Amino acid sequence: MCRAGFKVIFMVSKVDNEKCLRCGGCVSVCPVDCLLLDEVEGIAVDAKKCTSCGICVDFCPVGAFSIKKED
Amino acid sequence: MLFKNEYDVVIAGAGPGGAAAARKCAEGGLSVLLLEKRQEIGAPKRCGEGLGLSFVNHLGFKGNEGFVTNMVDNACLVAPNGKEIMAEFPDDKGCILERKLFDKALCYKAAEAGAKIIAKAKVIDVLKENGKITGIKAKIDGKTIEIKSKIVIAADGVESKIARMAGLDTKNRAQDIDSGFQYEMAGIELKDSNRIYLYFGNDIAPRGYIWIFPKGKTVANVGIGIAGNRKKTAKEYLDEWIETQPKIKKGSIIEVNSGGIPVGGLLKKMTLDNFMVVGDAAHQVNPLHGGGIDEATVAGEISAKIAIKAIKKGDTSDKTLKEYNDLWWKTRGKDLEKIEKYRNLVEKLTDEDMNILAGAVSGTELLDFAVGKGETLVKILMKNPKLFKLARHLI
Incomplete structure (x- = not known):
């Protein structure tokens, strides 16, 4: 909560690793290099780097990404 | 180790x-x-698992090895209006691999x-x-x-x-990477198991195509490659198309694949x-x-x-x-x-352009075009008033 009474909400890319097929295409399109592929676990998003631009959402062939509020 | x-x-x-x-x-x-x-x-x-036999030979293989599941002789390109164009592979067969x-x-x-x-x-x-x-x-x-x-x-x-x-x-720039999705399907009915099928149209596969690469009489890779940034995902486009194809729809899913394709x-x-x-x-x-x-x-x-x-x-x-x-x-x-330049042109084609194109050119000319030899195609386009504007982009 900032002084003016506005709550600052950060948006971030979230991945559903149940849907993810571990192809890694998103890693190559992420402009800020915030995605990491693990062949078993799936995709991890570095929330500190993510700018919620949504390019991963547009790319993902199976729709595993969404832009949501940061936890 | x-x-x-x-x-x-x-x-x-x-x-x-x-x-x-x-x-x-x-x-x-x-x-x-x-x-x-x-x-x-x-x-x-x-991967769709297609590779020319001459390249398999280049790698030191005969083409009869276990990793070659099937051989294809030609390709059938299907325009948005359903018109089929046959393209024989010139002096080369295609191998469908087991990657x-x-x-x-x-x-x-x-x-x-x-x-x-x-x-x-x-x-x-x-x-x-x-x-x-x-x-x-x-x-x-x-x-x-x-x-x-x-x-x-x-x-x-x-x-x-x-x-x-x-x-x-x-x-990769976002516009230079295509979104790919594929099912390996079994128990499907293929018109010809020695032919690959490529389906075009902005409604079914925007800036891309749907492919059927047969791995046997009743088995094939059925996939799609499209530009990202669409309302639907590659999977959704493919699922919707399969719904319209009873002979494919009746099959089973043996493998699910996805991938990013760097097309530029x-x-x-x-x-x-x-x-x-x-x-x-x-x-x-x-x-x-x-x-x-x-x-x-x-x-x-x-x-x-x-x-x-x-x-x-x-x-x-x-x-x-x-x-x-x-x-x-x-x-x-x-x-x-050069092929990347062609791609930039192809991306702009409307379904109507594609239908006109399908009526004017042969499959072999289109295949040549896909490997960077677009000169013959340009000559044909130049002769057709409706296609003239396309030719201009190619020169």
């Missing part, structure tokens, strides 16, 4: 590009380590030549001294291990991070001191049809040729390795750059 802590060449990624580089380097007398992050080489695939077996066969060849290969070994960083690459850091069997090498070749695929770690900008953004700079990048990691893919096995292999072979030369000379600086860059651009880059 015994491996040394120093090699002439360390290669990251055991796909066709990495395996080709490893094999050629080993045949040239270099000590080679090829690392693959996955636990099984070749699986899961991210898992094929990629392993390539690695068997590399191992026979003397390369050391380790699966489930992930390169996590590059080693640098005074700003120059001196080897890699890998996670092998749960341990972090440093391995020195005179040259590092990054063949780590579309999600490549190694080239970026080394200092090359290999990031060829790299002008692919080398650094002691470092080269090949294959999907260097965006070496045909920008029109999205095939990359042959491109990665050719690049891997060229990189090996230069690596052997550089190591014999005792100079692996960027100045020497740059010859890979120059030779690749001369051999493949110029053609691919």
Whole structure:
């Protein structure tokens, strides 16, 4: 909560690793290099780097990404 | 597993590009380590599995090996209005591969030549001294291990991070990467199991196409490659199309694949001191049809040729390795750059344009066009008033 009474909400890319097929295409399109592929676990998003631009959402062939509020 | 802590060449990624580089380097007398992050080489695939027989021969195979599941004689291109154009493959048959077996066969060849290969070994960083690459850091069997090498070749695929770690900008622009999705389906009914089918149309596959690559009489890879940034995902487009195809719809799903296809953004700079990048990691893919096995292999072979030369000379600086860059651009880059221009045109085609085109040209002309030989097509387009504007873009 900032002084003016506005709550600052950060948006971030979230991945559903149940849907993810571990192809890694998103890693190559992420402009800020915030995605990491693990062949078993799936995709991890570095929330500190993510700018919620949504390019991963547009790319993902199976729709595993969404832009949501940061936890 | 015994491996040394120093090699002439360390290669990251055991796909066709990495395996080709490893094999050629080993045949040239270099000590080679090829690392693959996955636990099984070749699986899961991210590929429609088509490759020309002449290229299979180029790799030293007859085409009757277990990894060739089926042979195809021609392609049928289907326009948005349903018009079918037949295209015979000129003096070459097409092989539909089983990538898992094929990629392993390539690695068997590399191992026979003397390369050391380790699966489930992930390169996590590059080693640098005074700003120059001196080897890699890998996670092998749960341990972090440093391995020195005179040259590092990054063949780590579309999600490549190694080239970026080394200092090359290999990031893909969003518009240069297609979104691919595929089912391997069994129990389907194919009109002709020795023919590949390609379906075009902005409603079914915007800026791309749907393919059927038959792996047998009732088995095929049914996939789609489209531009990202659409309302629906590649999977949704493919699912919707399959719904309209009763003979496909009745089949079973044997495997599910997805992938990013780098269909543009060829790299002008692919080398650094002691470092080269090949294959999907260097965006070496045909920008029109999205095939990359042959491109990665050719690049891997060229990189090996230069690596052997550089190591014999005792100079692996960027100045020497740059010859890979120059030779690749001369051999493949110029053609691919031309095809990328064609792609920019094809992307603009409306369904109506495609229908007109389908009525005016032959399949062979379209296939020539897809490999960079668009001259005949231009002549035909120039004669047709409705297609004249398309021709203008091509010249």
